[in-house]
Structures are given as structure tokens and as C-alpha cells.
Amino acid sequence: MKDYIIIDFDSTFIKIESLDQLLKTTSAKNKDYLIKIQKLTDMGMNAEISFQKSLSERIKLLNSNKNDLDVVIDIINKNVSDSFKKNKKFINENNDKIIIISGGFYELIYPVVSKFGIKKENIFANTFIYDIDGKIIGVDKNNPLSKNSGKVKTIKNLNLDGNVIVIGDGYTDYEIKKYGYANKFYLFIENIKRKNILDKGDFLLKSLDDFIDIYNNE
Numbered sequence: 001m002k003d004y005i006i007i008d009f010d011s012t013f014i015k016i017e018s019l020d021q022l023l024k025t026t027s028a029k030n031k032d033y034l035i036k037i038q039k040l041t042d043m044g045m046n047a048e049i050s051f052q053k054s055l056s057e058r059i060k061l062l063n064s065n066k067n068d069l070d071v072v073i074d075i076i077n078k079n080v081s082d083s084f085k086k087n088k089k090f091i092n093e094n095n096d097k098i099i100i101i102s103g104g105f106y107e108l109i110y111p112v113v114s115k116f117g118i119k120k121e122n123i124f125a126n127t128f129i130y131d132i133d134g135k136i137i138g139v140d141k142n143n144p145l146s147k148n149s150g151k152v153k154t155i156k157n158l159n160l161d162g163n164v165i166v167i168g169d170g171y172t173d174y175e176i177k178k179y180g181y182a183n184k185f186y187l188f189i190e191n192i193k194r195k196n197i198l199d200k201g202d203f204l205l206k207s208l209d210d211f212i213d214i215y216n217n218e
């Protein structure tokens, strides 16, 4: 049976939240503003508010242009999680099994994960909508990932036939297993430890090394 390794992006593949980094880089940097962004992200990830609400509120705060993306991609490239950097070879060698499913944005994900050999067609993420001047004005709402339980809908549409393993740090990652579309959910705690889902993981991964150990011994 084929294995599929579903990997989250924000706070898993990378140390930070990519949309928040875009907000921080391109918007007013006052302290209240930064606290507000952090709160919206945390509330979304902890399922205190819906993902859709957390995303749309953050998009509303955004004051960014297409040209700003390169600066943010540079920052994200420098913030790949240590154990992912270390295990570039494993990722590359398993690129036919690895699928990135993220509530983040394709524009910020592809340039980072493609360096690890992850295939374009194996990346599922949101995309921005721009106005005629290139200003980001929204998110493509036709994409299920912009909605609540978007990861569940995305994996359902993929119709994977095999052993599905999910690696992620948030509630939306856990939901894939909760609704029966994954055999295992490994909670990734290298970057952040979200208390409300600590008991939801089949195993707590302190790093990608932990996963590789388990995977190679199964």
C-alpha cells in the first residue's frame, strides 16, 4: 500500500506563520497591531474562532502588493524549521509521497518547498486575488482551503488510496484524521506546542527526525 505523507506548512515546515510574516513586513508595525495578528492566528489554530474568520480578518488587515512577496519569501526561506533543513535529502527522496496541504498561500509556499524537491502538483494552498495594480485584495473563495475544514475537503477530493499520515501543528491538521481521512496524525511541536491539541496526536514529534525514525522502523 502506498504511503502519503501530508505536511502542513506554517509552524511545521517553517518556524513561522507565513501570512502573519507578510502582515508584519508590509503593514504598520505598532505593537497593538502585531498583538492583534498573533491573537487571530492563535484563535484560529486553537479552534476558538473558525479558520475562515481568522483568515478573512487577517486579509482585511493586509496592505500588501505583489511586489512585497519576494521580501517575505526571503524571510520565510531563512525560517525553514531546523529539522526540515537537516532532512532535505529525506524530503527529496520521498517527494512522490509528500503532499503539502496548507491554509497559507501558494505564492509564499511554492518558492520555499520546491527547493526541497516537492512537486508543484503536490502543493495545495490558498491563492491571493489582486487588483489591477497588484494590491492584494482577497483570497480565492472557490478554493476549499479558504473555508472551515478546508484541509478535510481538500484531502477528500484527492481520493488517496493508501496509508495517509498527517504531520502538523494545528487543529485543522488534526481534523483530517478526526473526519477519517488519515490513518495517523503526528502533532509537530518543534516550533509551537498548542495545548488544546496535545492529546490529539498519535505521537508528538519534537522534530522531523522523530518522524523519520518512526517511519523507517514501521
Ligand SMILES: [Mg+2]
Binding pocket: 008, 009, 010, 011, 012, 168, 169, 170
Ligand atoms: Mg500550521
